[in-house]
Amino acid sequence: MKMKALLPALAAIFTFSIIGLGTKYLGLLFPALSVPFCLWPFILLSAIESAYFATYYLGPRTPSLWRLIELAVWLVPVYLLSGRSAEPFLRNGFWVVSSWLMARGYGSQLSFMERVADHLGDQGAQTVNWEYESLASLDSDHAPLKYFWRRFFGYGGVIAILAMAFHAKIGDLHGEDVLHLRLLGSAAVASGLALQGGAYLFRLQILWGYAKADVHPSLARTWLKGMAVLLLVLVLFINVAPVDYWPLTATRISTMLRNFVVKGPTVSMPPITSDEKASRLEEDPFWFFPEDVALGPWGFILAFATLIVFAGMTFLLVSVIGLVALRLVGHELEKLRGLPKLAAQVYLGLRESLRILLGMMRNIRVGPRPLGRLPNVSELGEVTKSKKHTESMRKPRGVRAMFRRIAKVAKKKGLAFSPSQTALEYGKTLQEHFPEVARAVQEFLDGYQKVRYSDRELSESDQGKLLEVGAVIVEEIERWKGE
């Protein structure tokens, strides 16, 4: 498994958890800053999009217009759902943009880790690790693994301060808020640590790829399993540990920090009066972001649907631009630059995804291929079997049908035919297990090979004899009770 595909997802989950914890604590401390539940899918999806885009596509030459379009995809629905009003839009938009930027930072680091390998030059396997490290650390701000650690502790520190401030100012929590905080906290710790560990493995995978090392393919899976178990234990420990054994307890630290937080800058947002809310709803019923509008899950679904529709429309528009651009340059992608090139890549990506999806659907309809064998030649896409051969496979003649019957009956007795076996090899297995019909097996297989591989037909009488011999073999196999 290539860690590059997994790490942006972990980065997005970590971003979402940190932003979620931040908004939750701020909302509890200052109710005017609370974030509506409907905004959460925006925060999560913008983080996912941003992390993957930055990992795979973002580079120094990505056009700024593209970045603006990307931001607009997230902000326009937020603006619409904020009742086209500046104040809630700024409040909600701030968190979406924060999430988008934070995830983008992680994605850029992952992309940077791969780019460093391009500058390695002709290095021997022994020195590649050292050379990579020195190249990655040239600019200390860009050393990716340090970046991950610093942010893990930095964001963790901010959340800890907010938590302590909350405990010092307000006290205990009850109900849904506790559950939300526990879930977000656990997700943040687990995804943050997994991201850090995964980044180490990703770095190793880059170096292995560069040194052309032959690493067992299941290594990444084993690592993931180990990491999952470790994180599960850690999360359980954090949530279930009955004893507060830590010398610096939240209460003690909060006492120390109380004055700092209480005397710190206070955010004073004028609360919206109920009359104001009612009048806004009358003006624009689309305005349902304020936290006390009781839309429940419908608000969430509607917000999500708006986002999907808007993103879909943007995607479609970009794809059409890409199609037109490709047509104009005669499908030569290299001639395009900037936004048209990206649009063309989006269009090509969409087309490829549809092709894969259709292929998968076709495979599902046909049924799964048996495991444990290499794809056959026609599946490799370059050599196709002739029509004659395909037809002969579909309509086996009598002797071939008898061979299949023998294989089917023997399979029931535990002597399955392996796809990598030839008819003669399979025959030898049968001869070993059924010595009474060893000669018959040989005779049948000689005839079968003529039918299967020769360009001449067997006479009717010869075919008849072979079928009789085959019937004897089937009978003997069916009679066999096992060893």
Add this chain to the structure above:
Amino acid sequence: MPQFSVSDVALFGEQMIRNISKVMVGKETVTKRLLIALLSDGHVLLEDVPGVGKTMLARSLAASCGGSFCRIQCTPDLLPSDVTGLSIYNQKQEDFVFRPGPIMAQIVLVDEINRATPRTQSSLLEAMGEGQVTVDGATYDLRKPFMVVATQNPVEFEGTFPLPEAQLDRFFLVLQLGYPTAEEEKEVLHRLQEEHPISALAPVTEPNHVAQLQEVVARVHVEESVRDYVVHLVRSTRQHPQVQLGASPRGSLALIRAAQAAAALDSRDYVVPDDVKFMATSVLAHRLILKAESILRGTTASSIIGELLHQVDVGVEGDL
């Protein structure tokens, strides 16, 4: 001109194996593979430790065939003109006259080929690939059948020049003889006690007959699924994680030709997948270049071919 069939090929095989067995004890399978190369118009590299009978096998093949035979003993100072021949000035005729080299024979034994310099080794390329030799701008066709049987010692590296991949690929088969069993070794001692049997080896066929049998082999039927199997097998060598460079399309072609010859020697006018399996290691192993780490781990090209033979779908009756 009489029409020959696969039964004539099988008869030829039996006679040749019986004749060569008078000299080579217990090497019937290797001899059969050598005959397959001869019938497929290919060249063979015998690679094994000293003293197992590489040169003797080549000499007994030449003696049994009855064609012209020449031996080139390779040394670092051997020149290309020593192989191909050269034009010398004839004072009587007052002109340059071409003196053919040993490569002009029908069966050429190139002994210890890796002791010759790459320049001399490459002078063999044209002869092996095209069946012709060009000297001083004039091209001379080689008589059919033409076969190069080269030998090399794989354990001695000092003063040797390993064959480049391009030249290795031109060898149809690479064969190993291996040590004889105790019984076979006893039999060798018994036979060689007085006179070496090779001096009494009489030809059992003539070169023209071999050339005609080569045409019979080329006509052996190859069913579509067998062709697919060969392509799939060769392609899988290119996708194997331990292989840096897989077998070339020349490898697929050689495997089909070898399978045709193997079928004809078994008196069959059609190829079965077992023929492909029988020849796969000898035809393909020397065409693979393994990754450095695989070599260090002790993996061999033959073991990879063996592994692929156990993985690749033969396509006998689809999904059974």
